[in-house]
Amino acid sequence: MQYKSQAVAKPYFIAAIGLFVGQILFGLIIGLQYVVGDFLFPEIPFNVGRMVHTNLLIVWLLFGFMGAAYYMVPEESERELVAPWLAHLMFWIFLVAGALTVLGYLMVPYAKLAELTQNTVLPTMGREFLEQPTITKIGIVIVALAFLFNVGLTVLMGRKTVVNLVLLLGLLGLAVFFLFSFYNPDNLVLDKYYWWWVVHLWVEGVWELILGSILAFVLIKTTGVDREVIEKWLYVIIAMTLITGIIGTGHHYYWIGTPEYWQWWGSIFSAMEPIPFFMMTVFAFNMVNRRRRNHPNKAAMLWALGTAVMAFLGAGVWGFLHTLAPVNYYTHGTQITAAHGHMAFYGAYVMINLTIISYAMPLLRGRKAANSERSQVLEMWSFWLMTVAMVFITLFLTGAGVLQVWLQRYTATPQPFMAVQDQIALFYWLREIAGVVFLAGLVTYIASFFVGSKEPEAAAEGASATA
């Protein structure tokens, strides 16, 4: 750790991992409710459990991104953070607001929560992923503004690098597009239309910039490849991301009442969205192959390469599977979507967060470069457990989805939704088993922070093992 203020990243990373655990537990609960419908009913109805599962995901990823920014920006800007105290303050505000919101979901019926939080004054509740009470949303905006002020000013006053600027652009976009969560038109088509400006333009737009810059940062640090080379790749990748991703929003506009041209635009541009992800894969492997030194943090390298591969598979390949309008006509809103959602979020955004945590956490905890050998071995085990489990979750959901599309929509004698759900129950059971393996991976991951802490740091391959 080169700058003292980078230390503010630590609580953000810890909170992120804590919320990650919550997300997975709720994932297992609702996964089981798919096949055991009354499990934990009426305490945790499926819709509430699902809301907690997805909201926790988004919040912990945001914690991770903020932690990443607080860690990266001082180092890239070559100066201390402008206001570390503000970062600490915002951490607690965000955490308390997040916890209260989740408790609200769990303790009172959603309609009651809306009433309690005066939703009628400025109605923003009731939309998937953006279920937070308006007051929480306002809190998120305040946290985001304070965060951008802190990080932005540090960048402006320090050294400007491509990594810094791309990161800042991504974070700025994240904040700006969130504002559309306050726009809640009565017209259902317009409602969905702008809803996607938050959801799609986040995950297939500005978040990709954040992903790209974090990946570039970690690769610069671990491979020792010239910054110029890595920055050039970053430029090309983000340009392609924006060209394909922005108009690619159209793949959500096929059947919601928007004009026909969206079927063409959405199909053409989103079919090209895998390109920047593929570039990322080529980029990551290329940089690691051209590395000038072996970094002792092998776990971080594994996460970085894993992100590049899994993001391409989950976001790129599984996204392409159902992105063309004629295909989506049948697959819209089926388990195919769930399959894509799981692997894309894990491959792109969970893994990039775990990459930067893996790289930064040892340094934040006082190590020179990396954790002990034993800790890293455990962490790499967790990588494989979680990643392989996620591959299986995705494959089982894809199987469920294909069967669902066939039985419910494609065949000459379509069957009702619930009749089909019964017939694909086997896949849901298998998905749940894979989910348990994922949890085992997550437990292993957390254990890696506590194992071998007192042992010496791992040495880089090829270096003498004296450290």
Add this chain to the structure above:
Amino acid sequence: MTYALASAVAPRRYPPGDLAIWIFILAELSVFAAFFAAYAFGRLGQVELFNAYQQTLDRRSALINTLALITGSYFVVRATAAIREDDSRGCFDWLLAALGMGTLFVVLKSAEYAHHLGEGIHLGTNRFYMFYLSLTFFHFMHVLMGMVILAAVALKARRGGYSAAEHTGVETGGAYWHMVDLVWLILFPLVYVMR
């Protein structure tokens, strides 16, 4: 002879320019290829409609634009040849001329858009106009992007930022401009002429 001399100074690399721009060009061409394929596919179902509305396009203006882009590309080639002989001034002048051709394209294309929009045509009018407007506008944005790149290269050339030994930037910008030109050479016959 001077060409050979220049080569002796700086051994010719392949591909010219920065490798990153070639990856970018490849990606961009893929997007256009998908667009052209979609056009062909979309036309299949409504051949008569496409043929009928194709007649409403201004082919003369598009032909002039084709010549403008080809000429612009030629000027870029001259600019690259100039810098290979260490002639920064010449490089700048030729790039300026290429930018002039780009401007001509932008003006003529804007006039076409003004005409169509004035007639109340929009993306939802019919499938042909949807493709015509989207394809040409997507290309139009690339012309603007290419002009920004050429302008940046030209400014650096004027400051003497390139030499016979090191002029990767000129080749990089040139490669992108040729791509913009190449796409139009497919777009023009496909949308304006072929029946």
